[in-house]
Amino acid sequence: MTEQAAPSAGSGSRGEREAGARGEPGAGDGAGDEPIAPERKVRHGAAAAGKPATIYDVAHAAGVSHQTVSRFLKGFAGIRPETRAKVERALAELDYRPNLTARSLTTGRSHRIGALTHDIDKYGPSKILGSAAAAARDAGYVLDIVTLDTTDAASIDEALAMIAEHDVEGVLALSSTDEMTHAFERIDFRVPAFVVTEPDEPSRVRSQLATEGMPALVAHLARLGHRRILFLAGPHHWSAARNRTRAIEAAAEALGLEVTGIIEGDWSAASGYAAIADLEDLDATAIVSANDQMALGAMLALSERGLAVPRDVSVTGIDDLPDAAFYTPPLTTLRMDLAGRGRAAFAELLSRIEGSAAHEPPAVQAELIVRQSTGPAPRRTPLDSQ
Amino acid sequence: MTEQAAPSAGSGSRGEREAGARGEPGAGDGAGDEPIAPERKVRHGAAAAGKPATIYDVAHAAGVSHQTVSRFLKGFAGIRPETRAKVERALAELDYRPNLTARSLTTGRSHRIGALTHDIDKYGPSKILGSAAAAARDAGYVLDIVTLDTTDAASIDEALAMIAEHDVEGVLALSSTDEMTHAFERIDFRVPAFVVTEPDEPSRVRSQLATEGMPALVAHLARLGHRRILFLAGPHHWSAARNRTRAIEAAAEALGLEVTGIIEGDWSAASGYAAIADLEDLDATAIVSANDQMALGAMLALSERGLAVPRDVSVTGIDDLPDAAFYTPPLTTLRMDLAGRGRAAFAELLSRIEGSAAHEPPAVQAELIVRQSTGPAPRRTPLDSQ
DNA sequence: AACGGCGATGTTACCGGTAATATCGGGAAG
DNA sequence: CTTCCCGATATTACCGGTAACATCGCCGTT
Numbered sequence: 166m167t168e169q170a171a172p173s174a175g176s177g178s179r180g181e182r183e184a185g186a187r188g189e190p191g192a193g194d195g196a197g198d199e200p201i202a203p204e205r206k207v208r209h210g211a212a213a214a215g216k217p218a219t220i221y222d223v224a225h226a227a228g229v230s231h232q233t234v235s236r237f238l239k240g241f242a243g244i245r246p247e248t249r250a251k252v253e254r255a256l257a258e259l260d261y262r263p264n265l266t267a268r269s270l271t272t273g274r275s276h277r278i279g280a281l282t283h284d285i286d287k288y289g290p291s292k293i294l295g296s297a298a299a300a301a302r303d304a305g306y307v308l309d310i311v312t313l314d315t316t317d318a319a320s321i322d323e324a325l326a327m328i329a330e331h332d333v334e335g336v337l338a339l340s341s342t343d344e345m346t347h348a349f350e351r352i353d354f355r356v357p358a359f360v361v362t363e364p365d366e367p368s369r370v371r372s373q374l375a376t377e378g379m380p381a382l383v384a385h386l387a388r389l390g391h392r393r394i395l396f397l398a399g400p401h402h403w404s405a406a407r408n409r410t411r412a413i414e415a416a417a418e419a420l421g422l423e424v425t426g427i428i429e430g431d432w433s434a435a436s437g438y439a440a441i442a443d444l445e446d447l448d449a450t451a452i453v454s455a456n457d458q459m460a461l462g463a464m465l466a467l468s469e470r471g472l473a474v475p476r477d478v479s480v481t482g483i484d485d486l487p488d489a490a491f492y493t494p495p496l497t498t499l500r501m502d503l504a505g506r507g508r509a510a511f512a513e514l515l516s517r518i519e520g521s522a523a524h525e526p527p528a529v530q531a532e533l534i535v536r537q538s539t540g541p542a543p544r545r546t547p548l549d550s551q
Numbered sequence: 552m553t554e555q556a557a558p559s560a561g562s563g564s565r566g567e568r569e570a571g572a573r574g575e576p577g578a579g580d581g582a583g584d585e586p587i588a589p590e591r592k593v594r595h596g597a598a599a600a601g602k603p604a605t606i607y608d609v610a611h612a613a614g615v616s617h618q619t620v621s622r623f624l625k626g627f628a629g630i631r632p633e634t635r636a637k638v639e640r641a642l643a644e645l646d647y648r649p650n651l652t653a654r655s656l657t658t659g660r661s662h663r664i665g666a667l668t669h670d671i672d673k674y675g676p677s678k679i680l681g682s683a684a685a686a687a688r689d690a691g692y693v694l695d696i697v698t699l700d701t702t703d704a705a706s707i708d709e710a711l712a713m714i715a716e717h718d719v720e721g722v723l724a725l726s727s728t729d730e731m732t733h734a735f736e737r738i739d740f741r742v743p744a745f746v747v748t749e750p751d752e753p754s755r756v757r758s759q760l761a762t763e764g765m766p767a768l769v770a771h772l773a774r775l776g777h778r779r780i781l782f783l784a785g786p787h788h789w790s791a792a793r794n795r796t797r798a799i800e801a802a803a804e805a806l807g808l809e810v811t812g813i814i815e816g817d818w819s820a821a822s823g824y825a826a827i828a829d830l831e832d833l834d835a836t837a838i839v840s841a842n843d844q845m846a847l848g849a850m851l852a853l854s855e856r857g858l859a860v861p862r863d864v865s866v867t868g869i870d871d872l873p874d875a876a877f878y879t880p881p882l883t884t885l886r887m888d889l890a891g892r893g894r895a896a897f898a899e900l901l902s903r904i905e906g907s908a909a910h911e912p913p914a915v916q917a918e919l920i921v922r923q924s925t926g927p928a929p930r931r932t933p934l935d936s937q
Numbered sequence: 938a939a940c941g942g943c944g945a946t947g948t949t950a951c952c953g954g955t956a957a958t959a960t961c962g963g964g965a966a967g
Numbered sequence: 968c969t970t971c972c973c974g975a976t977a978t979t980a981c982c983g984g985t986a987a988c989a990t991c992g993c994c995g996t997t
Contacts, residue, residue, distance in 0.1 A: 262716055269652050270951095275652060302698060487844075492851075
């Protein structure tokens, strides 16, 4: 009954093709109703219909006990060559594939990690997810992803409960909002679980953003003669946003520059556009945006107000999206090592899961990339009341 | 031994917090070495250490058989109110959570879908993935994602084998390259599996891109006086790229416009930039790009060649990325319903898995969004040898 | 020749659920 | 007052692996 019949046949849909139809009764060569396995050898003994072969089927075919098969699969050394050969042959003949579900029931190891996000289509989270997934794959794990539509607590709890039931060995959250953090505090996962976030001030991971990246960016602006900076911040309930805001405030203070204003956006280009379009006065010569996309929106708004970048105003982003090099003008930004973050997060989780020593957390890079959106500060601030 | 010790304690890392430490032996109240469950009531009977409660534990605590608990959990009606109450109490007291692994071993239903991609950080695949994951969640499924680093066959096979072993009920591929398609033809998943791709010409799903979207885009250009179009194509081994190329050729022919050239990129802004920067002659007044990002790169290259968009050349994209409205100038493009595609792909897979009737495939939208990157054609083609 | 030891393999138990079948007690029918 | 039936619940089997223990045959020892 869970056995599914051949699905809607003859859908001429190109590019969407069915792989592996179930076996169907055909002209058997043996007794009675012994069906044929799909385009393969006839199944042996007890192995019925299209169901996958188990170690018992293999054992029966090879004339050994199932435990011998299990040992073989685990790479156990002490098996006589002839026995080994029989098992190998049966394995191949039946096209055996281990049932991970059964295995994880006894071993308690599912090799699955839960990943949770509500912003998978944003570049940051999806980049982190991708690299975490790649790292996971290399370690023999897969990521179970569950997305949230909303940020409300009930929805998060529901999603987390779902993940918790799926027998994962660890949980990562990729959207480091406060709602997510609180949800993680509320829920008892019984397994290692944490919110992947930008290395923050009191972190073990040296926050290169705060110690080097942002100072380098601000120093770059200072060198160009800028003294007054407008900061387009990310949403305050994101820890990465607060982190970046703190970093620029510290860096500006250290270098004697003034942050004349902080406008909170939502990471989107639209919010960056709105921030600048709605501005009455712009009493700064440089705009630093907490991410590249808001910088993109800001640059459009500036040009619509008749201000040229970087002649009248310099603009920078943070992240270095692949596209940022092709904005008009190409964006000066801080390259964040998102892929490294994803890998590090998975590595950290793995070390907690497998109990191995948590190896040295790698310093996350934040490298200044200078392009054409920054230039010498103009004599006077562009929109200041003259 | 699979029981993991409390992981590296005292890591002051903020934002990364540990949820749910394992129970540890404490001052028991009963006989011998009965440990205490983490921050909760003392475990009952056989339930040892920090291990999660099973239905047997619950049954024992409630004084009924495990089967009664199972029936209760399945919402079976014929249970006496007092029995029901006992079970409910025990359930709550032990903080019971079902073990999906065990359940799926017997039922054969894992409620897990495999998702495969090597471009998770690209907007298209990640958007599709996100919406598919959301649809999956609503249906009680999770997506197991496995990423590929490369596009080579061996790597794909390995990843597919990994997915196949994880007992998924269906498989989706989100990068519709030929390599992926071929891999899907090679592998026998034993479950429904297909490559999510743009609805293509011979498809059941009406290809709105070909029938309405692209004609609308070309008509828009024709109305502005353009007669010669340069097309920036996607990589030829992507079915969506071929699809888009065919669509514009057909639309141009139908409206009597000429496609003067087709340059193949790799979807990236860098490739769009290179395509235009390397061009000797530009004997077209409009550039249509197979995606928005290549259009972005193309616009930068144009401006570096001293050509203004749209005064000298009109540019369009396809996709309507959220950022496209904030390019300089804002990009005229075809809005593709990627989220709808993801939902539809999951719905299709679900209907195959659950054997329900494949409901009417929804027409996928491709809507023309006119912005400022297109304008009246100039008198003469900009870079033509004069 | 009897025996301890050990390598190779077989048998049984168990993981935590669900499905199928068995049992038990009480009310209606004869 | 029995008998039968049926609803409520308990028992047992099973899913496909792994772990622990049992068995068997052959070897070298004394």
